[in-house]
Amino acid sequence: MTADDATARLRAAGCVFAEDEAALIADAAGGYPARHEALLERRIAGEPLEIVIGWARFAGLRIPTAPGVFVPRRRTELVARLAIACAPDDATVVDLCCGTGAVAAAIAHARTDARIVAADVDPAAVALAASTLAPLGCVATVSDLDEALGHLAGAVDVIASCPPYVPTAQIPLMPREARDHEPALALDGGPDGAAVQRAVLDAAARLLRPGGVAIVETSEDLATLTLAAAADAALSARLERDAELGAVAVVARL
Ligand SMILES: C[S@@+](CC[C@H](N)C(=O)[O-])C[C@H]1O[C@@H](n2cnc3c(N)ncnc32)[C@H](O)[C@@H]1O
Incomplete structure (x- = not known):
């Protein structure tokens, strides 16, 4: 999947920062196409980006996240x-x-x-x-x-x-x-x-x-x-x- 394809799909799903999100999701997929597709689908289905990619930025740190735990703001x-x-x-x-x-x-x-x-x-x-x-x-x-x-x-x-x-x-x-x-x-x-x-x-x-x-x-x-x-x-x-x-x-x- 190209970066443009991923961006277009995220944009169609209503993600405002589609290009940035596509890059973060590609990075989290680590080069595995099936994982890339699965992460993208989770995001398109409405899961918070930080849960999909497994971390949130906070005070300059990457804080690990998990489903069911509040994402730090x-x-x-x-x-x-x-x-x-x-x-x-x-x-x-x-x-x-x-x-x-x-x-x-x-x-x-x-x-x-x-x-x-x-x-x-x-x-x-x-x-x-x-x-x-x-x-x-x-x-x-x-x-x-x-x-x-x-x-x-x-x-x-x-x-x-x-x-x-x-x-x-x-x-x-x-x-x-x-x-x-x-x-x-x-x-x-x-x-x-x-x-x-x-x-x-x-x-x-x-x-x-x-x-x-x-x-x-x-x-x-x-x-x-x-x-x-x-x-x-x-x-x-x-x-x-x-x-x-x-x-x-x-x-x-x-
Ligand atoms: C808005 S979240 C904030 C989490 C974290 N401080 C942050 O900023 O990302 C509120 C947290 O309070 C916890 N909480 C709610 N009631 C609580 C209680 N009575 N005692 C301890 N923790 C509680 C929830 O489980 C949740 O993790």
């Missing part, structure tokens, strides 16, 4: 960047709701002195994160919020978190790629979107040492609720934004 680089900036030397860092472990991996690359624990309630996400993070010296563990992190209570310097924050009623309005290929557990933020953010900030109040910081991704629509959740957890919080990434995060200090 570029906007979440803000959370990783803020965590890197505020971690003291030899910090203990928790990536709570870690998914693929992209945030933990970005922090580990920038701060080799940090002790990093990644946690997620989904065993499939933790298995993927563990294989990505083990070579970086980080641990990944199955945990419903901080349930399995009791040993870190009061000892964490930085919590970096991108929890689910889509209001339940808005999930049917999301792009098909997300609705059909990412688990509801990774998207659903409850009736107002902020339910898991609240739980994360409550967990942060238990995990952080005095002066420690929790960084939680949010959206413009939810920012007021996320700030209120931080205040309810007795954390003093401010907003940080990155207009280029379209990213908003709450930075909450104990």
Whole structure:
């Protein structure tokens, strides 16, 4: 199959960046025609590109992906960047709701002195994160919020978190790629979107040492609720934004 053929088929299927995607899919096929065709068909059928090719770009890294695990978004680089900036030397860092472990991996690359624990309630996400993070010296563990992190209570310097924050009623309005290929557990933020953010900030109040910081991704629509959740957890919080990434995060200090 020529690159032009692949591009034309992807374009006909509605892929906006058809030429770029065709090149990435050809690269992932590694020169095997049958594999090339299979990957192309999966993409044309609507699977996210990052799942089809097996990796997502995040903070300059190639983060391995897997079917059924949330694909890390570029906007979440803000959370990783803020965590890197505020971690003291030899910090203990928790990536709570870690998914693929992209945030933990970005922090580990920038701060080799940090002790990093990644946690997620989904065993499939933790298995993927563990294989990505083990070579970086980080641990990944199955945990419903901080349930399995009791040993870190009061000892964490930085919590970096991108929890689910889509209001339940808005999930049917999301792009098909997300609705059909990412688990509801990774998207659903409850009736107002902020339910898991609240739980994360409550967990942060238990995990952080005095002066420690929790960084939680949010959206413009939810920012007021996320700030209120931080205040309810007795954390003093401010907003940080990155207009280029379209990213908003709450930075909450104990
Ligand atoms: C929006 S995804 C983000 C994943 C990752 N942080 C990233 O940015 O790619 C949210 C993640 O939160 C996890 N999650 C949802 N509820 C959780 C809970 N109660 N405890 C731990 N993880 C949870 C989901 O399994 C999912 O992997």
